[in-house]
Amino acid sequence: MATLQLDGLRKSFGSTHILQGVDLSLADGEMLVIVGASGCGKSTLLRLVAGLETPTSGSVLLDGRDITKLDPAARDIAMVFQNYALYPHMSVAENMSYGLRIRGVPKDTIRAKVEATAGLLGLEKLLARRPRELSGGQRQRVAMGRAIIRDPKMFLFDEPLSNLDAALRVQMRAEIRRLQRRLGVTSLYVTHDQVEAMTLGDRLLVRHQGVPVQFAPPMEVFARPATAYVAGFIGAPAMNFLPATLDGHNARLASGHAIALPNAHPGHASVTLGIRPENVVVTPNGLPMTVDLVEPLGSETLVHGRLADGTPLLVKQSGAMPVGEVLYVDLPPAELHVFDAGNGQRLAA
Numbered sequence: 001m002a003t004l005q006l007d008g009l010r011k012s013f014g015s016t017h018i019l020q021g022v023d024l025s026l027a028d029g030e031m032l033v034i035v036g037a038s039g040c041g042k043s044t045l046l047r048l049v050a051g052l053e054t055p056t057s058g059s060v061l062l063d064g065r066d067i068t069k070l071d072p073a074a075r076d077i078a079m080v081f082q083n084y085a086l087y088p089h090m091s092v093a094e095n096m097s098y099g100l101r102i103r104g105v106p107k108d109t110i111r112a113k114v115e116a117t118a119g120l121l122g123l124e125k126l127l128a129r130r131p132r133e134l135s136g137g138q139r140q141r142v143a144m145g146r147a148i149i150r151d152p153k154m155f156l157f158d159e160p161l162s163n164l165d166a167a168l169r170v171q172m173r174a175e176i177r178r179l180q181r182r183l184g185v186t187s188l189y190v191t192h193d194q195v196e197a198m199t200l201g202d203r204l205l206v207r208h209q210g211v212p213v214q215f216a217p218p219m220e221v222f223a224r225p226a227t228a229y230v231a232g233f234i235g236a237p238a239m240n241f242l243p244a245t246l247d248g249h250n251a252r253l254a255s256g257h258a259i260a261l262p263n264a265h266p267g268h269a270s271v272t273l274g275i276r277p278e279n280v281v282v283t284p285n286g287l288p289m290t291v292d293l294v295e296p297l298g299s300e301t302l303v304h305g306r307l308a309d310g311t312p313l314l315v316k317q318s319g320a321m322p323v324g325e326v327l328y329v330d331l332p333p334a335e336l337h338v339f340d341a342g343n344g345q346r347l348a349a
Helices: 040-049 092-102 107-121 136-148 166-183 195-198 218-223 228-233
Strands: 003-012 017-026 033-036 059-060 077-080 154-158 186-191 203-208 211-216 241-247 251-255 258-260 269-275 281-296 301-307 312-317 326-330 337-340
Touching: 003 312, 017 040, 033 195, 033 258, 040 077, 040 154, 040 166, 040 186, 077 136, 092 337, 107 136, 136 166, 166 195, 186 195, 195 203, 195 211, 195 218, 203 218, 203 228, 211 218, 211 228, 218 312, 228 337, 241 281, 241 312, 251 269, 312 326
Parallel strands: 033 186, 033 203, 077 154, 154 186
Antiparallel strands: 003 017, 003 059, 203 211, 241 251, 241 269, 251 258, 269 337, 281 301, 281 326, 301 312
């Protein structure tokens, strides 16, 4: 078990700045999920911790020990990749035990560790098989077993579920979380999938264009997104955004409709109002929205439409709604998120 501390970590390739100063601390046994769109530096951050990349500046401390310049093999960190990285000519047992064998661990100890780890992951009956004889989910379990068997101080997960189908991702996501909690190993998990981020992490680090934009527990990120980018990235379906102008305690939409806000935001004439589809209220009297697409999902329906001024709006509701119909909606002030229209920063609410 271990703590992790990153101090001023930066990484540049020539004039391209991939990471622009990362400072964070992970408690012993904590699972941090790093999430963001492709190209935001998630995997680069993971590779810096693993020792597969050298930082331009800054330091990496594991359990208070500076490991910034240590080789990957000396860091006592296990990494699980998205492509499994299994040896095709080796059996499951041989893949799992490879790291122990090259370190000269006694055969009896290796055998006991393989059996115990296989039992933990439900691989007991697959130990003699080759990777080509396994499903994607089974291969990922083997990759996790290879990491677990080493008893590392820390796990690094680099989008380990991205190659699996949707149903298997849900199953493996739950298995990874249960396993991490059971073992209590400090973990960093990189993903671009916001559902994985919300369900797996003790805390989330949301990155955008090379910089961290929010570092908080998942439900805090969901309930109080720090920027419009975070608000649009976290949550499925995505948050609605409506341009508005402020007049004292009122926000006026492009259609002219005024919404009373509980707090004034002096100095911010133009804002963006955000509201999640599940918080839009269908009402007999409200803003008219013309329905142009309906997505029935079984227990609920996603209704896509446009307000009178052309602003798109997505509403989550139960029941059917014909395309072309006019739906009347209300935007409860208590459910609105207010962002600066220029820089996207959340305004106090």
